[in-house]
Amino acid sequence: MNFSLPQLRTVNVTRYVTPLREGGSLPAIAEADDGFLYVLKFRGAGQGSRALIAELIGGEIARALGLKVPEIVFANLDEAFGRTEPDEEIQDLLKASVGLNLALHYLSGAITFDPAITRLDAKPASQIVWLDCLLMNVDRTPRNTNMLTWHKELWLIDHGAALYFHHSWDNWREQAKRPFILVKDHVLLPGATELETVDAEFKAILTPERIKAIVALVPDEWLTGETTFSSPHEYREAYAEFLLTRIAHSEIFIKEAQHAAGILI
Known part of the structure; x- marks a missing residue:
């Protein structure tokens, strides 16, 4: 592609x-x-x-x-x-x-997305839940949705709490294949009923070339001062491998999300 x-x-x-x-x-x-x-x-x-x-x-x-x-x-x-x-x-x-x-x-005039006021269709809800399972984003809960409505469109903000595995690189390869347990707290999980359809579509988009191109944007100066790897290039390679492994094994986090949604029903 x-x-x-x-x-x-x-x-x-x-x-x-x-x-x-x-x-x-x-x-x-x-x-x-x-x-x-x-x-x-x-x-x-x-x-x-x-x-x-x-x-x-x-x-x-x-x-x-x-x-x-x-x-x-x-x-x-x-x-x-x-x-x-x-x-x-x-x-x-x-x-x-x-x-x-x-x-x-800065989205001037944007308002915080409130699921009690605005209902999101199953497809976009499933897309966002899939994304956050991939990224292990702990910060999309009813208490803090990190979504804004601006010009009648939904915008995603604040992914800084995602990829939390990199705060300790221990067993990072194993972590890439783990389910995202905290999906149970995701604000959009009850409406995310099209995860398998979204999975096929998103995996076709997130090719190794695209993932590596995104990871390549990370500046060298943000990848220094640590000892897990010896160079910024090795850090980027690890980020790319983590994401690609997680994408390849997406059925693990999809099943966890479906299980969590079943408990909510």
């Missing part, structure tokens, strides 16, 4: 607008030199570069599958940027995040 290689723009952060005090990562709304506002994710936050890697890989896989995700860009933060910030906690975060960070286009 022919496809265009994914590319990300790079912007320079020019103005810190306001923090978004959600969880421990302290993302912020910031303005860049292209004049647009972004939700800026900092490499100096609690989970470090791993959260940015998960955000990048998860978001671009979702986009490749035809799901709507705000544009993801690399965001440069100058070392002088935080010197005038009066909040000491934010100043420390900015100092620790000098260099390349990640940002998502």
Whole structure:
């Protein structure tokens, strides 16, 4: 299947607008030199570069599958940027995040998706559940759906908690074949009745070439300072192998999701 290689723009952060005090990562709304506002994710936050890697890989896989995700860009933060910030906690975060960070286009006026108000059809619900099982995304629950309605369309945000295996690379090959137990808490699971149909469609899209092209977007500087592998190239190879193994054994997480949905009925 022919496809265009994914590319990300790079912007320079020019103005810190306001923090978004959600969880421990302290993302912020910031303005860049292209004049647009972004939700800026900092490499100096609690989970470090791993959260940015998960955000990048998860978001671009979702986009490749035809799901709507705000544009993801690399965001440069100058070392002088935080010197005038009066909040000491934010100043420390900015100092620790000098260099390349990640940002998502800010969807002004978007509202949080509420499953009690808006019912999603079985096909898109199954697509999102399949994606989150692949990525092991723990952060799409009724308490925090991480989905927005913008211009009457559903947008996926915040994949930073996905791919949690990379916080400890122990037994990562075995983890690639494990079911996603926490799918039981997925906000869309009750309506995800077309997982097998979606599985066939998505596996045809997520070819090895496409997965490797997405993983290749991860910058070298986000893949240093650890000792599991000896080079950024080896880390990328491991991410690609993990994802491709998981895709090849998708029946494992599909059966888990169907089992969990059966319990809910």
